[in-house]
Amino acid sequence: MSETRADGPEPRGPARPLPAAEAPFDAVGLARDLLRATRAGALATLDAQGTPFASLVTVATDADGTPLMLLSRLSAHTRNLLADPRCSLLLARTGKGDPLAHPRLTVAGRAAQTAEPRARERFLARHPKAALYADFPDFGFFALAPEAGHLNGGFAKAATLTRDELLLDLAGAEAVVAGERGAVEHMNADHADALALYARDAGERSWRLTGLDPEGMDLIAGERTARVTYPEPVSDMGGLRRALVAMAARAREAPGA
Missing domain, CATH: 2.30.110.10 (Electron Transport, Fmn-binding Protein; Chain A)
Structure with a gap:
């Protein structure tokens, strides 16, 4: 008791x-x-x-x-x-x-x-x-x-x-996984300005993309890292492109851009 x-x-x-x-x-x-x-x-x-x-x-x-x-x-x-x-x-x-x-x-x-x-x-x-x-x-x-x-x-x-x-969960997003390396190389070669916009809150300018997945992107600048998520998960390369374009546009329109 x-x-x-x-x-x-x-x-x-x-x-x-x-x-x-x-x-x-x-x-x-x-x-x-x-x-x-x-x-x-x-x-x-x-x-x-x-x-x-x-x-x-x-x-x-x-x-x-x-x-x-x-x-x-x-x-x-x-x-x-x-x-x-x-x-x-x-x-x-x-x-x-x-x-x-x-x-x-x-x-x-x-x-x-x-x-x-x-x-x-x-x-x-x-x-x-x-x-x-x-x-x-x-x-x-x-x-x-x-x-x-x-x-x-x-x-x-x-x-x-x-x-x-x-x-x-990668089910249904196999196309993003398969196309990751090509997309990373393309963004690093041709869209360094957009990468700087995506990671602007992290306080650096010279960012490189190291990986993409259906939920977001991983970047490095020297020893610093940044994780940037999309507004919503993507399941194919078309959806990924649309998300990246929309994110860059919003970042350019933000105060202080």
Whole structure:
């Protein structure tokens, strides 16, 4: 039989993160933005004794948002993954002030080596300098298949996410995925002015497009990144062109353009 405190109700424990669908903020949008825009993160693997081992890795994403990594078999984290693929990846946005005031996302799942050509293309577009060693025999590309996510968006903003909330469903948008590389090359070669308009709020001018997907575009300027989403998802190249033209027109008409 439980006892009742004379001076009031029992104290409550720490609040648990809400499922993303119940969170009072756009948890899915913020989590996907962190996935796409963060170029490096802390990878936690398990060694032979089951001891957690954390290390720093560079990160890109596949078209659906799956985290991609280029890893060397000479590294402890790679040997750990080859023996036990369970891992988690912490992606954090940095900035001035208290580091814990900025959003961060932990993605838990299993990582495995991939020979998918798109993984190589998207990773090297995001990290061009990695082309210097990507073909070394001890290196390989790994994809982390998410099983769950934990988002901390800052003070009092936490949520848990499912695999389907972390990743973008590509069904019906295969044409965008197939036409991505050609569209990226065309935009970088002929429409640098439009890219600067899309990413104007990020505060740089010399942006390059690294990837396109049905939900948005990924850009880099030196070490800086920007994730720009379309007004609504697109499913074919015609819809993509219309979205990009409309976004550029609105940006040109905005105050201060």
